[in-house]
Amino acid sequence: MELLKNFSQIVIETPVDKIINQIKQLITSGQLKPGDKLPSERKLCDVLGVGRTHLRDAIKKLEFYGILKTLPQSGTVVAGMGITALEGLISDVLKLEGNDFNSLVETRVILEVNSAVLAAERRTGNDIKEIEKALFAHRAKIEQADHAVEEDLMFHLKIAEASKNSVLKSLMLIITPDILSYFKQHDVCGDGRSNKAVEQHERILEAIKNQDREAVGSEMRGHLVDILDYSKTIQVEQLYNNKIESNNGGMTGT
Amino acid sequence: MELLKNFSQIVIETPVDKIINQIKQLITSGQLKPGDKLPSERKLCDVLGVGRTHLRDAIKKLEFYGILKTLPQSGTVVAGMGITALEGLISDVLKLEGNDFNSLVETRVILEVNSAVLAAERRTGNDIKEIEKALFAHRAKIEQADHAVEEDLMFHLKIAEASKNSVLKSLMLIITPDILSYFKQHDVCGDGRSNKAVEQHERILEAIKNQDREAVGSEMRGHLVDILDYSKTIQVEQLYNNKIESNNGGMTGT
C-alpha cells in the first residue's frame, strides 16, 4: 500500500487554464498594466494557437474574477485594480483544496459568529419572523426525517440577512455549497445531534430577539464548536480519500 | 435636481441572465431536482428560443457556481447540493451592490482581525520574514511617493497567509479588488495617514512575532477603525454618485 505514496495528483490543465496562466503571467510580469488594452481576440488566438472559443472562455473567466473588463466592439482591457494581489489569485480563489475542510469550518465559525452579533444589533421585526420560519422548517424536517442539512444552513443564512451586511452574506453563500457537499459526503449529522442543534438554534434566536450581543456570540460559537472539533478528526481520513478519487471539491469551476 | 429621484436604475438583463433565471426557477420550483439531467443543449435552446452559445454561457456560469455539472458527451446534471440556499444566490453572490462600501469594510475588519489572531498563533519564521518584506516595501513606497494602497493591502495579505487558513485568505482576496477600487476612486489615503499606517503595521507585526493574541487583535482593530468611520461619512455622497454614472462596482460579472 505504501506504493500509493509514489503517485502524485495529476493536474489536468485545460486549454482555458493554459491561456489564463499566460495572461496572468503577462500581467504579473508587468507587460500588461492596468488600463492596457489586450490585442484583439483574433490576433491573440492566432498567436496562442487556440480557437477563439477557448480564448473567449478564458477572458470571460478572468472578467468574472474582476481582472479583465471587455468592452463590446471596442476591446478588452486590464481592470485597474488588485494587480499586486493577483499573484496566485486565480488558481487559489475558491479552489478550496479539497482536504482543507478545517479552514472551511474555521472560517465559517468566524463569519457566523460575527453575522449573528450584527444581526442581534440590527434585526428588524421582519427578520425575526424570517428566522423563525427557517427554524420551524428545520424542526419539522427533523421530526419526520433524518437529514436536514440544507434547512439547517438556511437558518444561518437568514441570520446573515438580518445582519444587514451584504458582503458577509455573500461570502457565506460562497462557502455554503462546499460545506453542504462535505456534510452530505460524510453524513456529519447522522446521530442525535440534530435535536441538539434545533435547541441551540432556539437559544440563538432568543438572544437575537433580545439583542444580547454577548449571548448570541457565545451561543453561536458553542453551536459550531462540535463541528470544528469533528472536522479535525476526519482530516486524516480526508487526505487519504482525496488522493484516490479525483474529487474536485465544490465550486472549483472548469 | 429633485427630478433625478424619479429615475430608477436601469437593469440590463442579458440573454444569459434570462436563461439563468429560467433554470434557477425550474430548480427552486422543484421541477428539476438534484441529480436530474437537463434536456440536451440543442433541445433546450430550441425551446428557449436562444442560440446555443448563450445557453452554453449560462450553463458555464451555473457550473461555476456549483449548481450544475456538465459531463462531456453525456449531459448536464443538477449538482446535488445547495439547492435550498439557491434562492436568490446567483444574482447576489459578489454583486456587492456598489454603494455598500460600509458592508465591505465591516467585513474586511472581521476577516482581518481574525486572520491576524490566527497568524499570531500559527506563524512560522518564514511567515515573519514575508510579512516584514511586505512592510518594508510599503514603507519604502511611502517615503518616496504618496500612494501605496496595493503595498498596504499586500501586508495584510501576507498576514492572511500566515494564518494558515486558505479559505480565509481566499475570501480576503475576493474582497480586496473592490476595496482597492474604492480607495483609488476616493483617494482615501491622501493625507498624512500613510505614516501612521506604517507605524500601526509595525506594532501589528511585533504582536504577531510575540504571539500575543490580545495585542494583535486590538492593534488590527484600531488600525482599521479609521477606515470604517471614514466609510460611513462617504456613504451618502456615494449613494448619489451611483445613481448618475452607471458604475457597476467591482467584480460584478456579466
Place this chain on the structure above:
DNA sequence: CATTGTTGATTGGTCGACCAATTTATATTA
C-alpha cells in the same frame, strides 16, 4: 482652418456546421 459627413477596417457578439466520444438500438452469433 475647423467642422461635419462618409467610408472602410476592426472590434466583440452571434450563429450554424462539423467533430469525436458516448450512448442506444439493432443485428449477429454462440
Place this chain on the structure above:
DNA sequence: TAATATAAATTGGTCGACCAATCAACAATG
C-alpha cells in the same frame, strides 16, 4: 435465449464564417 458485435443517433466540444456596432481616416463643406 443470452451475449456480443456493429451501426445509427445523440451528446457536448470546437471551429470558422457572418453580423452589427464602433472607431479612424479622410474627403467634402462651411
